[in-house]
Amino acid sequence: MPSDPTGSRSADPTGSRNNGPAPTGKPVGAGPSRSSESTTRPVPPSPAAADDLVRAVAQLLDDGGSRTRRLDAPTLRLALVDLYELWLNTKGSDLGIKADSGLAIVAVGGLGRREMLPYSDLDLILLHDNIPDRELADVADQIWYPLWDAHVKLDHSVRTVPQALQVASSDIPAALGMLDARHIVGDEELSDLLISGIRRQWRAGIRGRFDDLLGEITARWKRSGEVAHRAEPDLKNGRGGLRDVQLLDALAIAQLTDAIPGLGPDVPGGGLEQAHRSLLDVRTELHRVAGRARDQLRAQDADEIGAALRIGDRFDLARTLSDAARTVGYSVDVGLRTAGNSLPKRGLSRLKRMPVRRPLDEGVVEHAGEVVLARDARPSRDPGLIVRVAAASATTSLPMSAMTLNRLSEDAPELREPWPKEALNDLLVVLGAGRGMIAAVEALDRTGLWGRLIPEWGAIRDLPPRDAVHTWTVDRHTVETVANASALTTRVSRPDLLMLGALLHDIGKGRGGDHSVVGAELATQIGNRLGLWPSDVVLLSAIVRYHLLLPDTATKRDLDDPATVQRVVDALDGDSVLLELLHALAEADSLATGPGVWGEWKSSLIGELVRRCRLLMAGESLPVPDPVDPVLLELAADGEVHVDQLPADGQHTYRVTVVAPDAAGLLSDAAGVLALHSLRVLSASVLSEGGHAVNSFMVSPKFGSLPQQGLLRQDLIRAIGGHLNLEKELAKKESDSATAQSGSGKAKGVPMLYAQAPPKLIWFDGTRPGEVLLEVRAEDRLGLLSRVAGALEQVGADVRWAKVATLGAAVMDTFALHITDGDNAATRARVEAAVLEVLPQTAPKTPPPVTDQE
Incomplete structure (x- = not known):
């Protein structure tokens, strides 16, 4: 039996624990706490039956390492639904929860939708028809406690139908959850009262709650991002995720839109049903791979999930998810727009005239804020109508009506080849419309019309x-x-x-x-x-x-x-x-x-x-x-280290020139000092003449202004003389930056910089005798140029010039090399091994822990 029945319990899915009896803190009613009733109330029964449930779930998830025994994702979900329903029916019957008992168990969430995932919470409502508190408490305890003690994650509430309706009327997430309610066992008439009442209340109140619903949806999207374009998407809450599929069902229940809006017969990827199934399958395997409930797909799990679903590798999985999420996202856009137009008018808005039809092009008009077909338009006789509608949408930034797109998808014939000049001109109008064309092309693509215009598009769709x-x-x-x-x-x-x-x-x-x-x-x-x-x-x-x-x-x-x-x-x-x-x-x-x-x-x-x-x-x-500045050559003659800095062509770029005696490691030391002072190197050139080196760097400060010239020279002299450990200082700077970003006051160990993509090295032939080019593609890290230059110098590769490009979080650096012992396969392999040693590598399956330095 749990020692703390209050602190370890899951939250109530209906949004409140105080609106009716619930076994949390006070298991039911308004009586004393559980500890004060321990001598007078019956002890909850042994959780053996719930343990059997847990063991049965474990057996479903255990494939014994054999592919032949492994249940596929849809079968596993159905098996879990059957298993939980069997346990609840058996338990309910044992407790006397029958047709005339005034009690009913209702499932919401995944069990209510028949989408039970391996580690999803069990979301239940114990409905009652004004059963006395003490009797109700005994029944509730004998349901909840065995599940809790068997470590089944449980969201629960105990309510009468009026109490549940009251909660749903004031809490939109609770209302959305109860729209999935499904009778499991007990008094079915009681369950029907809740289900019909929730739906009736939702339909009647949607006009006054629609703006709040939009606000919650927008906040969720902003918080969780887009599933289609995130490296590690939130499959449940992200835009285009499973919550949005449930939103479409809620709008359909409110009779504001169809459950599958805006998708014609040629929609790529199989349409909304297939998109929903794909998202569910990936999230099911994510639970199975992670061994716990998880909504966010991690990069290191993608290959395993793709293989389990027989999709392919992580790139194939990403393509499947992008297609599914964009289909759901487009459907939600159409559904919300249709719902907004379908809302009953109120106040003075009821007195406004019906929207007029404003002509936009031949056979194309604007009506109620959407691009639609004119009444006399004949799509079957007008092949260019698709492009004309798209041009009107792109140039006006008005969305194309879902009904219009469906009609075009069903009736419009293929354009003959070559295209008529008018159709080509309309396509150029679409392409030249700026940002307005993005939504137009997306709508055409999600409904299969863009692929009809450009069949070759299918190879890059969602790639x-x-x-x-x-x-x-x-x-x-x-x-x-x-x-x-x-x-x-x-x-x-x-x-x-x-x-x-x-x-x-x-x-x-x-x-x-x-x-x-x-x-x-x-x-x-x-x-x-x-x-x-x-x-x-x-x-x-x-x-x-x-x-x-x-x-x-x-x-x-x-x-x-x-x-x-x-x-x-x-x-x-x-x-x-x-x-x-x-x-x-x-x-x-x-x-x-x-x-x-x-x-x-x-x-x-x-x-x-x-x-x-x-x-x-x-x-x-x-x-x-330009020849080398004679002043620099004169400076080089004295054998000292000199640093010169001048503004460059750009507003925030400078040229820093280092003149010093030529020696191995000079480029690495100079680049390391620049990194230590937060200067991003944009390009670098190296000139050796008469035993002296002139290294010129185009730099841009990451923040603030350029450091003093004397300070750069002082640190460079210390680095060349071995009195400044650049590797240690750069590692410390990385650690300080990571600590600042985490907001923690504790000093952490130097973090390993794991890369999302593995580094890549590419060789090219140079334009001068004995010169080869090495392109380094990797994720950026502080002092990367210094480390790479040092690795090259250690293996005898003389850097003649370098071009450094920082592209977001990645770098694409090119080095012109003269290799002292000749350019051959063995030498290139040795150079590659040295460079790869200092580049950020991809993350291991389980990254090592970072320990406190205390």
Whole structure:
């Protein structure tokens, strides 16, 4: 028997423990506490029967390590429902809870919905028809205590029907929970009174509670984020999660919308029912893998869950979840909008005239804040109507009516190939509408219409990114790129091809091979279907083929090398229009990738590359790099360490130049000192001449202003002389930062920086004899450049120059290396091993604990 029946019990799902008898603190009624009644009240019975229940649940979850014995997720949920219902029916019968007893056990939550998960709470209401408190207490104790003592998680309440209705009338979460109520055992008429009463009360009061309901939904979404776009989503409470499916049911019960709104016959992924089942299956396996109740899917569990559900790896699981959550999210948007329009009017609003139908385009009108078809529209005879409706929605930011989308999905024929010019123009209107086009494309996609217009879209729909710097799925990233590109159309001579290039730049992903090459072939196919001129089809294909050329070259190659610029010009065949379009697309693509990917440093690098390409295309000579400042060479002659800092082109960027005797470890020491002073390195170059080294860094302070020049020089001298342990100081700075972020006053041990994605090293050929390029992709950490440079120097790889790009939480650093013992497979493997040793690694299955330093 529990020693503390008050402190260890679960919360009441109906929102209050004081509205009727409940066995918490005072097990029932208003009598004395449990401790004061211990000599007069009967002791609750032995929990043996509840122990049998627990053992039976454990047997269901125990697969004995055999796949053949393992119950799949839907079967397991049904088996758990049957098991709990059997126990409750047996227990109820033993206690005399029968048809004429005035008592009933009602299930809410997962058991009420027949969606019992392995470690879900058991949510029960003991209904009674004014049973005396002492008799009611005995019955309640004999139900609750065996469950508690067997460690079954229990949410409970004991109420009359009027008490339960009173709670639901004042508490929206409680009302939503009781809408799932289902009779289990006992007086079914009593249960029906509650179920019908709750539903009737919900329908009658929804008008006055709708704004509060919206407020609670919005707060939940803000708190839990989106399931579709979170690395570790909250499957229950996030936007597009299971709570939203229950919300749709609640709106349907209120007779404000259908339970499955806005989805036509061609909806991808199987529609709302399949989305609901997918979310349930993943959450079921999450419970089974975690061994306890859990709503948030952790990254380290994703592969195991994907394999258990026979979906695939974590990327396949992420794609399944994205599809399900976006389908649910779209359905909720439609449901809430339909519900808001369906609410009965009150007050002066009842006197307003019916909404008028305002023409927007041929066959398209606005009605009640939505884009709908005109009365005389004939979708079956108007193939271009789909794009025309979408254009009206994108340009006005009005949502398309679910009924309109369903009708188009059912009746509108395929566009003939090549498309009519009017349909292509309407598509360009959609793409050029800025942020308004995102919702329009999402609505078309969730109802199967976007895939009808662009069949190749299916390969990238809900495709998760393989790179940690990407925020969105590939299809949503593409749409975000188009929205960004629409703001750059006045910078190019062919805005139509910029829009189409942005739409198709990643269309080759998800098919294997180089997505730029695959995408270029698909762009040719799509361009011909859209009815572009042959020369425009060639240009569109080239945009897709080379959309990464400018950012890759600018951030990974030496722009002072004429061969670098010549390589770009040759690839583009000297086409200045193509160069112009790729410049704008590079910015739009970077902005849509994630925070920190586009900035003044990357913008200046690409801009300088484009400027040099234009000069070469025009037949002018390329600029030559500035010679080393003679003043710096004079400083180098004295054999001392010098630090010079000057403002650079950007508002928050500076050039810090270190002049010192050439020695192994100088680049690592200099980068470490800069990191110690919270200076983010944007690029670095190394020059050795006459036994002296000139290392130049483009830096940006993470906060505040640049530290004093003398302080940087002093710390660098100490580091070179071995009097400043940079590794120890950087680790301490990491620890202090982690402590500050946690808000704890206690000093913690230096945290291991686990990465969400494993680091990756890529080799390229250099443009000079004996030069190779090593690109390092990893998650960022304090002093990473110093550690990598130190690792390279230790294995005899001489760094000639480096370009450092910090993209949100990730880095993509390129080092031009001269390897002293030659470039061969064995040497590269040795270099890779040294670099990987200092990069943040992916988290282990169970991270080691961080202990207090006390």
